[in-house]
Amino acid sequence: MEEFFQQLTNGLAVGGIYALIALGYTMVYGVLKLINFAHGDLFTIGSYLGLTLLTSLFLSDRLGPGAGIVVLALMVMGLVALVGALLERVAYRPLRHSPRLSAVVSALGASIFFSNTLMLIYGARFQVYPQGILPKTAIDLFGLYVPLVRVLILGASVVMMIALYAFIQKTKIGTAIRAAAIDQDAARLMGIDVNRVILMVFLIGPALGGAAGLMVGLHYGQINFTMGWVYGLKAFTAAILGGIGNIPGAMVGGILLGVIEALGAAYLSIAWKDAIAFGVLIFILIVRPTGLLGERVAEKV
Amino acid sequence: MKKGLIALMALCLLVGGAMAAMADTVKIGLMGPMTGPWASEGQEMKQVLDLLAADLNAKGGVLGKKVEVIADDDGGDPRTAALAAQRLATQGIVAVIGTYGSSVTEATQNIYNESKILQIANGSTAIRLSEKGLKYFFRTCPRDDEQGRVAVQAIEKLGFKTVAILHDNTTYAKGLADEAKGLLEGKGIKIVFFDALTPGERDYTAILTKLKGANPDVVFFTGYYPEAGLLLRQKKEMNWNVPFIGGDATNNPDLVKIAGKDAAQGFYFLSAPLPKDLPSPEAKAFLDEFTKKYGNAPNSIYAVLAGDGFRVITAAIQATQSTDPDKLADYLHKELKEFAGLTGKIAFNEKGDRVGEVYRVYKVDAEGNFILQP
Secondary structure, three states, X not given: OHHHHHHHHHHHHHHHHHHHHHHHHHHHHHHHOOOOOOHHHHHHHHHHHHHXXXXXXXXXXXXXXXXXXXXXXXXXXXXXXXXXXXXXXXXXXXXXXXXXXXXXXXXXXXXXXXXXXXXXXHOOOOEEOOOOOOOOOEEEEOOEEEEHHHHHHHHHHHHHHHHHHXXXXXXXXXXXXXHHHHOHHXXXXXXXXXXXXXXXXXXXXXXXXXXXXHHHHHHHOEEOOOHHHHHHHHHHHHHHHHOOOOHHXXXXXXXXXXXXXXXXXXXXXXXXXXXXXXXXXXXXXXXXOOOOOOHHHHHHO | OHHHHHHHHHHHHHHHHHHHHHOOOEEEEEEEXXXXXXXXXXXXXXXXXXXXXXXXXXXXXEOOEOEEEEEEEOOOOHHHHHHHHHHHHOOOOOEEEOOXXXXXXXXXXXXXXXXXXXXXXXXXOOHHXXXXXXXXXXXXXXXXXXXXXXXXXXXXXXXXXXXXXXXXOOHHHHHHHHHHHHHHHHOOOEEEEEEEOOOOOOOOHHHHHHHHHHOOOEEEEOOOHHHHHHHHHHHHHOOOOOOEEEOHHHOOOHHHHHHOHHHHOOOEEEEOOOHHHOOOHHHHHHHHHHHHHHOOOOOOHHHHHHHHHHHHHHHHHHHHOOOOHHHHHHHHHHHOOOEEEOOEEEOEOOOOOEOOOOOEEEEEOXXXXXXEOO
């Protein structure tokens, strides 16, 4: 039983990161019906920017570890959001009225461009975050050994997700995003500036992806320019699992995928971990073709 | 207009022909992971070959011609590698050096063999690569049955009774894991865990939690250094103090950077001698020159082994006065003996495997240095 809970916490921490990245996929898909394959690389850019800022500005020395990391996270999120907006402007907006396949190819191209640019700037070797920025203490939870960092990661992910959900549900811009997701033309007729909505989506999604990148860097320490691919693929799966285009779905899908992976590795086979995760995905798609929470997409089609 | 076009084409042909005649060089291919997860290995391979080729050309090249290194990228991926091999095979190369990963090499072996191009792998230690009877395949690195033997010897010597084996399902890691498993069972040492992780991920805590449940005396990880570094780091975070032994693919200074010095301390791994422990005067001179040109000594022994591949093939071309693949292969199989390589004496057996050289056991100390174990 102890091992079960240990694995559950392992899975939750991984799932929180998947969920944060999945939000970027699902928001873009919701509004543009485009799978932004470059999103995983925006995540990687976040972790590289985090490393550069961390080592060049000495934030944690100047502001103390807690405030330093918060400021660092805000800076990374802001910069990655800018990159995301630029990506939309350069790679997607000119193709908005082209066939959908063109935009997908453009997304794949952007992904390759980003990862190779990172390689040329930072080199092909693994980059490593300095040690000892985060506290190494662990919490003793009823005999369960949980490193504090994992709790913080999950906590930060959940806070950001709830903030995003509130933003989408309660604010005027959020309402505009939802309207544009349902029907762009009707939204435009209602006086919504759809271009601004899309820009907004490309600011928020990458910002969350960048935050996830920073968290991965801070916690796991090791980053390299190809890591966006695996995380992107998993997050994309999570978005589909939860119902792509649906924001709570991405959160549920991400966390569920992390937990399935951890428990699958623990009780079935480590080598079959991904096969189990994707098997569950296929099963859910057979039973519920729109994903767990993906009803709205079905209504539309 | 049409006439003009024909004249232009004729001119192109003429100039092209003249260029080809002028650029008459002996071409040696290099296939390495210039991009992808092992890119640091591939880029160092290229640095080594560029340096050696420049040296050789300064001394007059071979057969009175300059040597030209044509590099292509295998991406550390079998599919990319097959394309790279097809490109290289059409460029008139005599031999190709590379590559690092066994599964990547395996994807290209037949392409080179059918094109009668000698292939000298530098890091591919999987056993079956040289068991296919391919005439033009050689390697400067040792084989995993040798590595497995040394691993088991080390485990026995350190007195471990129960062993967990973890691999990553690549040709190399799985082969070494299977080899070690068979040998350990033969010695009556119990295997309490045998499974594979997925390389390229960041979080291996689920696997470590499961490993911990099996309660082994030692964990033998046969995969590559990026994952080994993360495993060590996350093991430390879990407060689990089991010793780890790695295969020769964990031999890279980046391992310590990834894991952190405190987590890497006490990690054992098997390897051909590291660049810094190379004894011969040739190696010393080469290391000095490399450091002078690139600012640091080579990190990876596989890059140096690629250099040995290059030195062996150019020596064979010089000795046979020929670039005929059959003559060269015969020479390497039969006549090349006691060749003074950077990594020690080199000779090949009839399978194209390197003979002689044995693995060493290394241990990481508190400062993150790799210390040769007696």
